[in-house]
Amino acid sequence: MQKIRIAILGASGYTGADLIRLALAHPAIEIAALAAERKAGQSAQAVWPHFQAAQLPDMATVDTIDWPTIDAVFGCLPHGASQQIIARIFDRPAPPKVIDLSADFRLRDPETYAAWYGAPHAALTLQAEAVYGLTEHFAEDIAQARLVACPGCYPTAALLALLPLVQAIDPQRIVINALSGVTGAGRSLKETNLFTEVAEAVHPYGIGSHRHMPEMEQALGDAAGAVLRVSFTPHLIPMNRGELVTTSVDLANGATVADLRALLATRYADAPFVHLLPEGVAPATRMVRGSNHCVLNVFPDRIPGRALVIAAIDNLVKGSSGQAIQNFNLMFGLPEAMGLEQAPLFP
Amino acid sequence: MQKIRIAILGASGYTGADLIRLALAHPAIEIAALAAERKAGQSAQAVWPHFQAAQLPDMATVDTIDWPTIDAVFGCLPHGASQQIIARIFDRPAPPKVIDLSADFRLRDPETYAAWYGAPHAALTLQAEAVYGLTEHFAEDIAQARLVACPGCYPTAALLALLPLVQAIDPQRIVINALSGVTGAGRSLKETNLFTEVAEAVHPYGIGSHRHMPEMEQALGDAAGAVLRVSFTPHLIPMNRGELVTTSVDLANGATVADLRALLATRYADAPFVHLLPEGVAPATRMVRGSNHCVLNVFPDRIPGRALVIAAIDNLVKGSSGQAIQNFNLMFGLPEAMGLEQAPLFP
Amino acid sequence: MQKIRIAILGASGYTGADLIRLALAHPAIEIAALAAERKAGQSAQAVWPHFQAAQLPDMATVDTIDWPTIDAVFGCLPHGASQQIIARIFDRPAPPKVIDLSADFRLRDPETYAAWYGAPHAALTLQAEAVYGLTEHFAEDIAQARLVACPGCYPTAALLALLPLVQAIDPQRIVINALSGVTGAGRSLKETNLFTEVAEAVHPYGIGSHRHMPEMEQALGDAAGAVLRVSFTPHLIPMNRGELVTTSVDLANGATVADLRALLATRYADAPFVHLLPEGVAPATRMVRGSNHCVLNVFPDRIPGRALVIAAIDNLVKGSSGQAIQNFNLMFGLPEAMGLEQAPLFP
Amino acid sequence: MQKIRIAILGASGYTGADLIRLALAHPAIEIAALAAERKAGQSAQAVWPHFQAAQLPDMATVDTIDWPTIDAVFGCLPHGASQQIIARIFDRPAPPKVIDLSADFRLRDPETYAAWYGAPHAALTLQAEAVYGLTEHFAEDIAQARLVACPGCYPTAALLALLPLVQAIDPQRIVINALSGVTGAGRSLKETNLFTEVAEAVHPYGIGSHRHMPEMEQALGDAAGAVLRVSFTPHLIPMNRGELVTTSVDLANGATVADLRALLATRYADAPFVHLLPEGVAPATRMVRGSNHCVLNVFPDRIPGRALVIAAIDNLVKGSSGQAIQNFNLMFGLPEAMGLEQAPLFP
Known part of the structure; x- marks a missing residue:
């Protein structure tokens, strides 16, 4: 199977780390790029020593990613920054699909967004287009979407x-x-x-x-x-x-x-x-x-x-990175549970 | 000052331990007896190694306590057992005052008690007499009481x-x-x-x-x-x-x-x-x-x-042993905060 | 692929739970039986609610397992009990291979065993036959063994x-x-x-x-x-x-x-x-x-x-259930890392 | 009893907080000043909400302390800063006694200090004078000292x-x-x-x-x-x-x-x-x-x-603030255990 090449933006946060963990276990995913502006140039293991055994690309900046080779983007950036970078991604020809884990595209109403986040939204068209990614309730729309806003935890x-x-x-x-x-x-x-x-x-x-x-x-x-x-x-x-x-x-x-x-x-x-x-x-x-x-x-x-x-x-999983993968699966026509079958860890 | 001699019944539980801790710091209290049926005969340090530096009586049974010398009892027994033992204490001549930390004397209505605790109350007169020990709200009654039922946490x-x-x-x-x-x-x-x-x-x-x-x-x-x-x-x-x-x-x-x-x-x-x-x-x-x-x-x-x-x-303190001491202070005419002045431990 | 049918003995302990977790993720394993004497008859989910989503057999007793259908046994029993039950398993015709996680077959010298465990060993022939399962150091012997004693953590x-x-x-x-x-x-x-x-x-x-x-x-x-x-x-x-x-x-x-x-x-x-x-x-x-x-x-x-x-x-993993699976892989000619590829969970 | 007036320098760290806690329980201490440069002007409760019930001075800067009224100083400052500020304190007429909890005066040999702390010591005379404050072993010297260096934990x-x-x-x-x-x-x-x-x-x-x-x-x-x-x-x-x-x-x-x-x-x-x-x-x-x-x-x-x-x-106690109080007691001729009698908190 031709793997789907993903980029994870904001790969030095906990959400990014859990996306890496889940993506490593996903049979259809190839982790092609990890972006973390302030850690760019470092190995993934320097940032996340628990991935000692994994083959992973070094941390990079968003701008140095080889965009034409990327099929899907997981955005784990802070709100505000997220909308700007995702808007630039969609300005590219043949943009990748985007699963955004930030708060930027969750609220449909621009005024509500501005009131709660203290600034007007900078990508209103995308905000209107984004599908709210609560998988069990909006699966059909998610499957058709090119931009999914994953819910807060x-x-x-x-x-x-x-x-x-x-x-x-x-x-x-x-x-x-x-x-x-x-x-x-x-x-x-x-x-x-x-x-x-x-x-x-x-x-x-x-x-x-x-x-x-x-x-x-x-x-x-x-x-x-x-x-x-x-x-x-x-x-x-x-x-x-x-x-x-x-x-x-x-x-x-x-x-x-x-x-x-x-x-x-x-x-x-x-x-x-x-x-x-x-x-x-x-x-x-x-x-x-x-x-x-x-x-x-x-x-x-x-x-x-x-x-x-x-x-x-x-x-971090159903409340963040796992649901993001679940949405990714729908967006790419894969079985909903692919890569997410791990049983809970207890104790 | 002549110290007030107390007995702690149920001294091998956490509530008992915290009572010991607080009583050791109380200038008007002498710990005269510690009862813990299944640990009777052991030193207090064998049961509670954190009291290594304290002078404490050995664990005893309720029946071996020298009752005429006891001025006040703190009851940390399980419900059911508590009412029976406290009833026997009040059957003695010149009984000590009792501060009960169990659930036995908190509910005024016998039917409510029986419904929630699965058996009729065995000391109905005392149940009627007991004062509910939420200190800030029932201080006057507490000061007059010979049996106070400390609230649940x-x-x-x-x-x-x-x-x-x-x-x-x-x-x-x-x-x-x-x-x-x-x-x-x-x-x-x-x-x-x-x-x-x-x-x-x-x-x-x-x-x-x-x-x-x-x-x-x-x-x-x-x-x-x-x-x-x-x-x-x-x-x-x-x-x-x-x-x-x-x-x-x-x-x-x-x-x-x-x-x-x-x-x-x-x-x-x-x-x-x-x-x-x-x-x-x-x-x-x-x-x-x-x-x-x-x-x-x-x-x-x-x-x-x-x-x-x-x-x-x-x-364990305001929700249990500390409030018990606070009630004890009122019952014996001592300043309400005596022995309880320790500042919180943080971190 | 014909799956290898395993039984886990002592499935109600933490080691048993982690074996279930890992076995569920193992592509060549079918969990055929879970034995836990005191929980026999209960569903796996009643004992381990975190396996809510898994298909698992009910808890059974060792004696009710359909032994001829079992290819491999993971023993998570207390020491002492382990040697007796495993001895009975090897008395059967065409016995399954056994990976024992107890302490019973780790010590080669019967006197040392008796001195540390307070009783003579009850299965001396098996004790002599057992291979010490520190995978990285004894892989060749493990691959040939029918009884592997997994090391302590x-x-x-x-x-x-x-x-x-x-x-x-x-x-x-x-x-x-x-x-x-x-x-x-x-x-x-x-x-x-x-x-x-x-x-x-x-x-x-x-x-x-x-x-x-x-x-x-x-x-x-x-x-x-x-x-x-x-x-x-x-x-x-x-x-x-x-x-x-x-x-x-x-x-x-x-x-x-x-x-x-x-x-x-x-x-x-x-x-x-x-x-x-x-x-x-x-x-x-x-x-x-x-x-x-x-x-x-x-x-x-x-x-x-x-x-x-x-x-x-x-x-619980490399120190117990994971290493047991690693040994199982060698004993059945599977790739050493099969089913164990999950990245660590952090945080 | 005329209380001894203390100043705590570095009162916004955990060591400072535990000194406040212990000093509040000490019958011979009056907390006269709390210094925390970056929190100066804030109430003690704003910095340490767990002292809600205590009467404490606001946070101040070292320079605004009314030095002639201070009898003893507890230094909880970072190494380096500590030696400079303490040197200035000893330059005053009739300086207070100082109990330093930093590392600055623990090492007697200037070269060893410089090698481990990356800079030459700025108060060599005081370094030579300071007494190492392991109370149980150097009690006599501590009792005579005007500068005690409390050991590391x-x-x-x-x-x-x-x-x-x-x-x-x-x-x-x-x-x-x-x-x-x-x-x-x-x-x-x-x-x-x-x-x-x-x-x-x-x-x-x-x-x-x-x-x-x-x-x-x-x-x-x-x-x-x-x-x-x-x-x-x-x-x-x-x-x-x-x-x-x-x-x-x-x-x-x-x-x-x-x-x-x-x-x-x-x-x-x-x-x-x-x-x-x-x-x-x-x-x-x-x-x-x-x-x-x-x-x-x-x-x-x-x-x-x-x-x-x-x-x-x-x-934080015997390894830091408690031992500091213990040394303070010796330096002021008080009973060694004064203010430190609290039993351990367990659980």
């Missing part, structure tokens, strides 16, 4: 849990509590990411103002046919990988908890990576660590008329 | 956050998400408490059926003058100590978020251990580790008309 | 580091300090394995009396042509997976640190899983987590005439 | 274990393996200190070139009456606090392991903070967390004629 977990239920709950009263491992904060040098500050501790952050809010509101609002707001409180907990969302919802339209279960069971019956657990079994991040799987479940709340919907993913 | 954090707000929120629609370190599960040998199962992982537990629910409902219901139910979902996270509750509430009776802040500020203005943080500062367990302090704060929710109230404690 | 790391150097160092003065994650202690319910006891802490154990000592002494003694003893001190550190050995050696026979480097470079030039790091780069467990790789390096000691040889592995 | 643990044994072992063949929590690396923003890099991992560092080497060699060489070198390999492990040294020594001069035990027992019989554990009990960092205690023990090695001496401390 929290929206991935929350939307997998809630999107199938929108008609059976009150969409205006969704409360989402979320817990994330520290890789969600990336590799940036901030005091709050030091081991000494994070270990043996927990705290909420981004209260009332997290950028994943408008993303969830866009998708849930589309499904509900309404403008809505979600209550969302993420917490940082002392682990590397993993994300768990515990959502509290009001049942609506006569729906029961059993109805919610049935909706999820039906919706994900054929999904290779989303698993409704047996009744009563609580989702746990250790069920999915290192894998592209999502486990979820529904429980009656103690307050009558309410339910809890809980989902767990690995934020 | 989750109720302590949740009630400190919510009790002053009951008239300003809808008490029927309180959603409490909680995160706890593993000491909350005690020292029992369960697979789910192994390092390998807990580390690098998070999961909810006790969904819809946690025994701290009726305790919170009793106290909130009393304050609201209504029968109510709370939505409560605890999660186990990979740290030793610490507990954080993130509650989502509906504003009511025209109250604003600023009103909630003002209510908390007023209520805890003179409380030595409960601290309303500056506006916008998120509570974090690292602010209280190892100490009897509670930090809390209020935030506007993104959904209009709702607010987030967040509190953090050390589950 | 500490011996794997220490012997990979030291065996090639025996002629260049004083084999009577080897000091091995080792650090291990908690999975090395298995899934057993001991107080010392609780999260609360292990987290935020470190301690040495098995001082002067660890059962991996005679195993290292046997292999190093064979290579040195001498009876010898090693100084070995393992420490338990708060992580799940990973093992690091820091050995201090006296140079001998005129050898230099550069000679040690050259010996390792030559010895492992073609080894797919053992990697001599660039000069000056310290081995770290994060370089190998979840993979079958070993990274090692040599450093001059500050005391003249001495050197440090340091190696890191994942104790 | 590793030297503290290693020297407490080894100094009493120097005549009974071969001082030229000491192998020290050490494990440290991440607070040992301070609060600096380095990639290697991120949670994601440290958690679930271990690695050695500073191999062959750690600055604590010459410090240990100076003290051991003094005691042995010889020039010597030590083998020392520190490892970073995923915990906040704690340090464990496992030393391997050759017995000499006819000494036995029992002799080593006796030497330690005699030497520390009256030491309030150094505890020889019962025979066979392994030191563990959980025995000392948050406290000024050191636990140690001796074991026979498996190689005849050798022994293992193992010690554990909390690197």
